[in-house]
Every structure is written in structure tokens, then in C-alpha cells.
Amino acid sequence: MLFAMCLGGVTKAHPHVFVDARTGFVFGSDRQLEAIKVSWRYDEFTTLVLFETLELDLDQDGQLNDADRVKILEGETNWPQDYKGDIYLEVLGQDYPLGRPKAAAVKLNANQIEVIFDLPLSKPIKVDRLPILLRLYDPFFYFAYTIVSAKASPDLPEDCEAQIVHFEPTKAERVLQDMLAALGRDDSPEIENVGRLFSDEVQLTCG
Numbered sequence: 173m174l175f176a177m178c179l180g181g182v183t184k185a186h187p188h189v190f191v192d193a194r195t196g197f198v199f200g201s202d203r204q205l206e207a208i209k210v211s212w213r214y215d216e217f218t219t220l221v222l223f224e225t226l227e228l229d230l231d232q233d234g235q236l237n238d239a240d241r242v243k244i245l246e247g248e249t250n251w252p253q254d255y256k257g258d259i260y261l262e263v264l265g266q267d268y269p270l271g272r273p274k275a276a277a278v279k280l281n282a283n284q285i286e287v288i289f290d291l292p293l294s295k296p297i298k299v300d301r302l303p304i305l306l307r308l309y310d311p312f313f314y315f316a317y318t319i320v321s322a323k324a325s326p327d328l329p330e331d332c333e334a335q336i337v338h339f340e341p342t343k344a345e346r347v348l349q350d351m352l353a354a355l356g357r358d359d360s361p362e363i364e365n366v367g368r369l370f371s372d373e374v375q376l377t378c379g
Contacts (some may be wrong), residue, residue: 187316187352190215193308194322195374196334203329203378204296208270208306210259212248212317213286222285234280241278248287249273258315258367259291262305269294299332300379309371311364313352319372332378339370 196209214222223229228240236244251257251272261268276289308317319336328334352366 187310187313189218189315191308191315191317192320193317194320195306195308196322197328197332197376198290199327199329199332200296203298203300205293205299205304205376206296207274207290207292208259208261209288209290210257210308211286211288213281213284216284219283219285236278236280236285244278244285244287245276248278249276249289257291258308258310258317260307260309261293262307263297263302265303268297299376302378304376306374306376307368307371309367311367313367313370315367316370317372319374329378332376335375335377337373337375339372341370345369 192213194209194211194213197205198207198209200206222244226240226243228236228243231237249272256270257273259270261270271292271294273289273291276287278285278287280286308319309315310317319338321336
């Protein structure tokens with residue numbers, strides 16, 4: 173939400189903000205899924221707008237100090253109660269409730285701001301042979317998330333696998349994307365939950 177407010181009138185198409193996202197799964201010793209690991213790496217333009225709007229790096233040393241990190245994390249992890257963080261976990265085809273961000277951190281990576289945090293499940297679940305899907309998307313398609321492979325192999329139980337399935341548009345979906353790109357900054361898509369149509373997903377299978 174902070175990033176959306178910061179962009180002001182600069183951008184004129186949907187989506188406005190582009191995010192490379194990495195995900196992981198945190199299991200307990202009893203093989204129950206306890207939390208989701210998430211990182212958001214924002215595009216260089218959004219990072220630049222944040223630097224200007226939040227008055228980051230006032231000493232101009234090219235680094236983020238503690239005060240800078242506090243400003244960023246306040247907007248990125250102190251969510252309103254009705255905001256899901258654009259993160260959706262599906263168990264047996266149903267949304268599974270998630271908690272609030274924990275262990276949050278922020279860093280500057282190749283001139284792009286990256287926010288990292290854990291998102292605990294409301295209640296741990298045993299995932300053996302359960303279909304688990306993780307999606308990252310903005311329902312209004314203001315933000316566009318691309319799920320990329322983690323730099324390190326996820327720490328999964330031996331018989332579990334997490335596979336990224338990237339969105340591949342059909343001809344009709346390409347037409348819809350062009351229509352959304354033509355919307356002005358203050359226009360909202362008329363299609364409910366439209367961002368889900370374009371979302372990458374992570375499929376978790378165990379057993």
C-alpha cells in the first residue's frame with residue numbers, strides 16, 4: 173500500500189509496480205507447514221520513487237541505514253487488518269488464513285529495494301498428499317508479481333517438492349492485458365479479482 177501511494181501520477185497503465193518475488197516454506201520438526209517465507213524485490217523505478225518520497229539515504233552513501241529501514245518496513249509489514257499482503261495460500265482449493273509478517277528485514281540489492289519476511293500460518297497444517305498452492309497477486313493488478321527461483325535450495329522435507337508454474341497467457345488473456353494497460357492511473361479494472369488471472373503459482377507436494 174505504501175508503494176502504491178508513493179507512485180502518485182507518474183505511471184499511466186496497469187500494472188504500475190513490478191516485483192520479483194521469492195518464496196519458501198517453513199516446516200516444523202513434526203512435518204507440519206508453519207510459515208511462508210517471502211521476499212519482494214521492487215523494480216528500479218519504484219525504488220527511485222521510494223528514495224525520493226521517503227527521503228532515504230540522506231547522507232548519500234548509497235546504503236540504507238537503520239532509520240531508512242524503519243521507514244520502509246513500517247509501510248511494508250504493518251498491514252491493515254483487512255489486507256492479505258497479496259499472498260494467498262490455497263489448501264484443497266480454499267484460501268487458508270495467514271498471520272501477520274514476522275522477522276522482517278530490508279536491503280538494497282543491485283539498486284533495488286528488497287523486503288523479506290516470514291508469514292506464519294494461522295494454524296500449522298500437515299501437508300502430506302494435500303494439494304497446496306501459493307499465489308502472489310494484487311486483485312486490482314496494480315502490482316505485477318513474478319515468482320522467481322530462490323538463490324538457495326528451499327529447506328523442505330525429503331519427500332516434498334515446490335515447483336513454480338509461470339503464467340502463460342492465452343490469446344484472450346493477451347487482449348485483456350492490452351485493455352488493462354490502456355487504463356489510466358485512477359481507473360480500476362471492472363473485472364473482480366482480475367490480478368489472479370495473471371498470477372504465477374507455487375505448487376507444493378509432499379508424500
